[in-house]
Amino acid sequence: MAEPYSHRNLLSIKNLTKRYGALTAVDDVSLEIRPGEIFALLGVNGAGKTTMIGCITGLISRFEGEIRIAGYDVRKDYRIARQLVGLVPQELNFDGFFPTAETLRYQGGYFGHRANRARADELLETFSLTEKADANTRKLSGGMKRRLMVCKSLMHSPALLFLDEPTAGVDVDLRENLWNYIRKLRDSGTTIVLTTHYLEEAENLADRIGIINRGRLLRVDSRDELMRLFGRRWIEVRLSGPVPSGLMDRLDDFQPETPAPDRLRITFSEPAHHGSCDEAPVKRLMREIQRAGLEMETLEGGRNRLEDIFREVVHSDA
Ligand SMILES: Nc1ncnc2c1ncn2[C@@H]1O[C@H](COP(=O)(O)OP(=O)(O)O)[C@@H](O)[C@H]1O
Ligand SMILES: [Mg+2]
Structure with missing residues (x-):
């Protein structure tokens, strides 16, 4: 019924x-x-x-x-x-x-x-x-x-x-x-x-x-x-020389990674407000690179794709 x-x-x-x-x-x-x-x-x-x-x-x-x-x-x-x-x-x-x-x-x-x-x-x-x-x-x-x-x-x-x-x-x-x-x-x-x-x-x-x-x-x-929880942006730079460990330490809150000796990638949360772009992590990265006496050769950035979110979701469920 x-x-x-x-x-x-x-x-x-x-x-x-x-x-x-x-x-x-x-x-x-x-x-x-x-x-x-x-x-x-x-x-x-x-x-x-x-x-x-x-x-x-x-x-x-x-x-x-x-x-x-x-x-x-x-x-x-x-x-x-x-x-x-x-x-x-x-x-x-x-x-x-x-x-x-x-x-x-x-x-x-x-x-x-x-x-x-x-x-x-x-x-x-x-x-x-x-x-x-x-x-x-x-x-x-x-x-x-x-x-x-x-x-x-x-x-x-x-x-x-x-x-x-x-x-x-x-x-x-x-x-x-x-x-x-x-x-x-x-x-x-x-x-x-x-x-x-x-x-x-x-x-x-x-x-x-x-x-x-x-x-x-x-x-x-x-x-x-x-x-x-899962929306993240990343920036990856190629530097004029190998990434020193001191630089990695100073960027600790951005989960720094080195995909290659002269490449540095940082990851950070999406800005809280839709559409607006929080420039702080980029500025911070530039400052620290300069401070380490290095130059930036290339820069690319992006955001997490659906596949990345899946990986994280499956991981966090396990
Ligand atoms: N009529 C069907 N007979 C056998 N397998 C099916 C049939 N319809 C869907 N599937 C299978 O079920 C799974 C889910 O399909 P589907 O619901 O179409 O996925 P989605 O819409 O998310 O792309 C797939 O592996 C698909 O091959
Ligand atoms: Mg379908």
């Missing part, structure tokens, strides 16, 4: 396991999604993200464990549960020879004909596709196609929307544009779970981030907490 929605979680996953023969694609995952949040499921290809979404949205019905949406069991109460979720899949899911607006109107029989039309028009407007309403969908740009997929998933006004790798293969400008639409959607009351293998995407969009690897949900943190 359906249980009334009496708790604070919109989605509740308990001990979800999905096996394909000997392969465990999702391994004992438990997770709660709160109403109104953007949650990012972050993991490399093959981590189990799409499989997990498939179990939640009803595409996969054979799994171990329990999944409830607003209290409704996705298998026992699937009719209600499915009304509550929308899915934007990884691949394009519409016919290129159909006009944009028609594509939406034909999506599902959730409303009467007139209501369908009004909802389609409203979504086209929200996602800046009104101009293309009568164009065949194959004429849309990549970014517009993605937005149309989002519109399609929203026709029945789901409370919880899944976006499976919404910006994979989308160029950087369009990515930012899509992020803005996703934020707008959340601001209008839709709870969002997205999967991504871009750390940058999770960092920019998500309130909370779950890291999944080999089917296991390794940890769930708020975005700020994750970046505080």
Whole structure:
């Protein structure tokens, strides 16, 4: 029997396991999604993200464990549960020879004909596709196609929307544009779970981030907490001579390393504030190099990649 929605979680996953023969694609995952949040499921290809979404949205019905949406069991109460979720899949899911607006109107029989039309028009407007309403969908740009997929998933006004790798293969400008639409959607009351293998995407969009690897949900943190714990920048310089040990000692609080005798690398935490760049470690490094009577030949820098964070997360879990 359906249980009334009496708790604070919109989605509740308990001990979800999905096996394909000997392969465990999702391994004992438990997770709660709160109403109104953007949650990012972050993991490399093959981590189990799409499989997990498939179990939640009803595409996969054979799994171990329990999944409830607003209290409704996705298998026992699937009719209600499915009304509550929308899915934007990884691949394009519409016919290129159909006009944009028609594509939406034909999506599902959730409303009467007139209501369908009004909802389609409203979504086209929200996602800046009104101009293309009568164009065949194959004429849309990549970014517009993605937005149309989002519109399609929203026709029945789901409370919880899944976006499976919404910006994979989308160029950087369009990515930012899509992020803005996703934020707008959340601001209008839709709870969002997205999967991504871009750390940058999770960092920019998500309130909370779950890291999944080999089917296991390794940890769930708020975005700020994750970046505080694992977000690191590094600078590596090549010097005019070998790195003296005194220099290493003086830079002790920056975890100095020498990848080669004349190379020095320091690592430090991300600045607390997004976007602003804390120059202190660079200045400190320059001063100490000068003080050691050396010159800097080359300088490069970067930040931790997803893979680095995984390594640290797996390490800290062990
Ligand atoms: N239908 C299937 N049959 C067998 N193995 C599958 C099937 N779907 C996914 N897998 C495997 O399950 C693992 C997780 O895949 P997937 O959920 O697609 O990962 P992700 O979406 O994170 O890239 C991968 O090893 C993949 O090869
Ligand atoms: Mg996938």
